Amino acid sequence: MGSAAPGRWLAVAVILAVVIGIGIGYWLFNAL
Amino acid sequence: MKDSAAGRNYGYLDVALFLVGIAGLAASLTILWLGMRAVLGVGGFCAEGGPYVIAHHCPGSTAWLIPVAVFAGLGSAGLMGWEGSKLGSPWAALIGLAWPALFISLGWNFLEFAFFPPEGMAGIQIGWLIPGVLFVIMGAVPLIGFMPGGKSWKSDAGDATFAFATPGADDDAVRKQRARLATDLAAYAHEEAASAQHADEGSPAEQTGEGSTDDDLVTKLQRLDALHRSGSLTYDEFHKAKQAVLDEAGKTNG
Numbered sequence: 001m002g003s004a005a006p007g008r009w010l011a012v013a014v015i016l017a018v019v020i021g022i023g024i025g026y027w028l029f030n031a032l
Numbered sequence: 033m034k035d036s037a038a039g040r041n042y043g044y045l046d047v048a049l050f051l052v053g054i055a056g057l058a059a060s061l062t063i064l065w066l067g068m069r070a071v072l073g074v075g076g077f078c079a080e081g082g083p084y085v086i087a088h089h090c091p092g093s094t095a096w097l098i099p100v101a102v103f104a105g106l107g108s109a110g111l112m113g114w115e116g117s118k119l120g121s122p123w124a125a126l127i128g129l130a131w132p133a134l135f136i137s138l139g140w141n142f143l144e145f146a147f148f149p150p151e152g153m154a155g156i157q158i159g160w161l162i163p164g165v166l167f168v169i170m171g172a173v174p175l176i177g178f179m180p181g182g183k184s185w186k187s188d189a190g191d192a193t194f195a196f197a198t199p200g201a202d203d204d205a206v207r208k209q210r211a212r213l214a215t216d217l218a219a220y221a222h223e224e225a226a227s228a229q230h231a232d233e234g235s236p237a238e239q240t241g242e243g244s245t246d247d248d249l250v251t252k253l254q255r256l257d258a259l260h261r262s263g264s265l266t267y268d269e270f271h272k273a274k275q276a277v278l279d280e281a282g283k284t285n286g
Contacts, residue, residue: 010047010119014126017051021058025101028059029066032093 042118050115050123056108057130063101065137067094072145075153076160105130128178132171139167213259214269218276221252225280249281 070091071078078090109130116124142164146157228248253274260270 010123013047013051014054014123017054018058021055022062024055025059025062026066029063029092029097032097 042115046115046118049111050119053108053110053112053115054126057105057112060101060105060108061130061133061137063097064105064134065141067098067101068138068141069145070094071098072141072160073150075150076145125178128174132175135167135171137171139164139171142167210264210266210269214265214273217256217259217273221273221277221280224248224252225284229284249277252277 074088074091078088079086080090080095113124113127142160146160146164149157256273259265
């Protein structure tokens with residue numbers, strides 16, 4: 001982890017987490 | 033792992049749990065959104081269980097999935113806020129986006145089903161149109177707080193990517209405003225004292241007398257005290273203004 005821009009990778013991770021979360025929610029709703 | 037050398041007081045576990053909280057919140061909101069659409073699709077209400085004959089059964093697993101999603105969402109939001117506060121305030125502030133996400137997405141459902149109702153319901157559904165509009169407004173208004181407050185998106189904090197318009201973010205402007213207020217107050221006190229003196233020197237009939245000058249002084253001091261208590265004036269500014277008022281009063285009486 002470079003200390004240059006620790007915010008950048010975290011921002012990307014947050015967006016990924018949102019997309020993955022929406023996917024999980026969609027999958028769960030249809031599976032149950 | 034704690035990386036104190038870089039000035040951080042959080043570890044990779046905190047980052048991972050923060051992301052789990054975000055994903056959990058996004059999943060819960062998605063389930064709520066899909067569940068609401070399913071329920072609106074059967075007329076907007078449904079029931080399961082109990083001794084009654086049920087006219088509108090809940091579609092799929094929505095009867096238990098929606099309540100579970102509500103509590104999962106609250107738990108995820110709590111985890112996100114708790115871990116986010118360790119990563120820095122801008123990350124914790126992201127939790128505020130859950131409100132607009134919830135209300136705008138559910139408001140969209142209301143609006144869509146108001147204009148395109150399910151079979152058997154004719155025309156625009158006013159009962160869904162009104163909550164739809166209200167939900168969208170409720171969701172959109174707090175978004176204004178997330179606009180960059182006239183500054184660049186890069187914050188001075190270094191660790192943070194976004195600069196949110198948080199209270200106290202513009203301390204300089206507040207300080208300048210306070211200084212201006214203190215100067216205005218001092219000028220006002222000076223003017224008042226000068227006019228009182230002028231009145232004293234004028235006709236003896238218009239003399240305000242020492243008693244009323246004292247009353248005036250007390251009123252001014254009380255006003256300053258109220259400003260100080262309300263936080264509009266700092267301790268220093270309050271004392272400067274108070275001194276100015278007392279000085280003027282001394283000149284007038286002396």
